[in-house]
Amino acid sequence: MEDEHNSPDMMTADEEDPLLGTQLGSFRLVRRLGRGGMGTVYLGEHVSIGSRMAVKVLHEHLAAYPELVQRFHAEARAVNLIGHENIVSIFDLNSAPPRPYLIMEYLEGVPLSSMVGTPVKAEVWIPILSQACEALHAAHLRGIVHRDLKPDNIFLVQRAKGAPPFVKVLDFGIAKLIDGAGPQTQAGIIVGTPEYMSPEQSRSLRLDGRADVYSLGVIAYQMATGRLPFMEEGTAAQLVAHQTIPPPPPRSIYAGVSIPVDAVILRSLAKSLTDRYENALALKAALEAALAEELRGPPPEPPPAPPPPVASPVRETPSRRRARPVELPARVVLRPGAQPERLVCSDIARGGLFLRTQGELPPLFSRVQVTLELGRGALTANCEVVRLVTPEQALLWGMAPGFGVQFVDASADFKAAIDQLLKGGTGNTPQVAVAEPSKDVEAEVLLEGFRTNLQKDHYSLLSLPQDANLETIRTRVRVALGELEGLKGRPLSSSQRALLESVLTRVRDAGETLTNVTRRAMYDALLGNFRGVESCLSAGLTVTQLEALRKDFLVRRPNAAGTARVHILTGNAYEKNGQLARAVEAYERGLAVDPLDLALLQRYRALRRALSSRPSP
Incomplete structure (x- = not known):
């Protein structure tokens, strides 16, 4: 049985891949498992203990876009927040350049795409899609839409010899990295796979879980008939077909499809959202009811070729990780x-x-x-x-x-x-109390210096000016972490130990943010700290990166550009009247509102230079 996370036709020769044999974190990449639109999946072996995981690495050409890397990071965490047993688990992530990657559970089995090509019995494929429906419904409840459902991304795991397959939905949230109004146009990425894409998704309209219901309908059609609903060649032709052409009834393609199953598939493929099943659980219920009705009636005609020997899955006890x-x-x-x-x-x-x-x-x-x-x-x-x-x-x-x-x-x-x-309890049973050590006096002196700034911004926490350069920040973080880590071996009280962990977390977070120019620029923008943005530009932040960050910033602060515009016009008026000092002050107020406005930053810096070159009165 193949042990790949993607279908074999997506792979190329291993020797052509420069990452093979390299180490990411604690894992050495020993074999490529598959390659998709967002990244490549490798088999990774832990260098010390030999455990095997799947390592998904974001494509190099996408790693240059801060928004994609940030959402890669966010969606990976959101997958674990869902906590559903039918979604592939993500155990670790690293969003740092040059190659962000995820550490995921390694699955042994086959993708659902291994079953396409001939009609499959309903009692085989309906239980499989039912499990996928449960996973998707859990995600939809938390505001996550997959957007790239296809047989390659539904994986069948054989948990034990002779046991029925267990479904794992792959690449969950990766397609959600790209938004219709985001930077994907610049990156040249098409969201989703055209053959499985809903009409509203191909039109870049607002999406909800019913887009995934449509994709499941396409997969159901393919399982039931052995082919896709539309056979047009080319991306544009496929998108137009999904938008405008009614699919031929599955029974017209393969007579073995029962009338109830035919009706469910066609409703899931409705062009109008209101005509489609309202959510994934409704589709699951309809599929299972159609299967039950089919099994009560005369058996359908046998398929022209026997399907792979995959038994229908059984429902397992919900995982304790389920929300x-x-x-x-x-x-x-x-x-x-x-x-x-x-x-x-x-x-x-x-x-x-x-x-x-x-x-x-x-x-x-x-x-x-x-x-x-x-x-x-x-x-x-x-x-x-x-x-x-x-x-x-x-x-x-x-x-x-x-x-x-x-x-x-x-x-x-x-x-x-x-x-x-x-576990269904109240959470009111306290931990067993242990003897409380007294406070460590020397540690208290060091911790007190951080305590007052713990809830303030990163610069205040580290006692740094907001325009500090990169080397100054790195030095301060290194010294602070060294001092704090040194306290771990001391006999601290429980309150001191809790404070130490909080301070360490904040200092590490501050270091990770302020020593990465793209993360720092966004942090400074949200803080209204344009001088920090200037420091990021001096440290190597590119114009392209700045413009991409500003798009994301204006989504979060939609009124920022309009408010800043008032200050810009005020500054322009002062500048025309020769009141350069007042113009600088007005531009500073504008930059405090919209710190990533490159044109305003350039105008402000030029005016400040002009003002400093004026002879003193």
């Missing part, structure tokens, strides 16, 4: 120095939770502090925002607006409470 709906009050500090806001936690998983809010959403990748209010008292964890669901998306997806977070700094007590909640 559990809850209703828990929480206090959330959305930004450093802000007052806690009272929100409701509506879903929890082992790695994170979802928080409902009608207010402003925090920035993606930002750190927030979440305090769960349990009967035994309050438990707090530092988290990172990995998913945003706007009110518009929530309306489309039938869920509450809010944001998903992943735990990055949670105490053992907090984790124990999450485990209890996932």
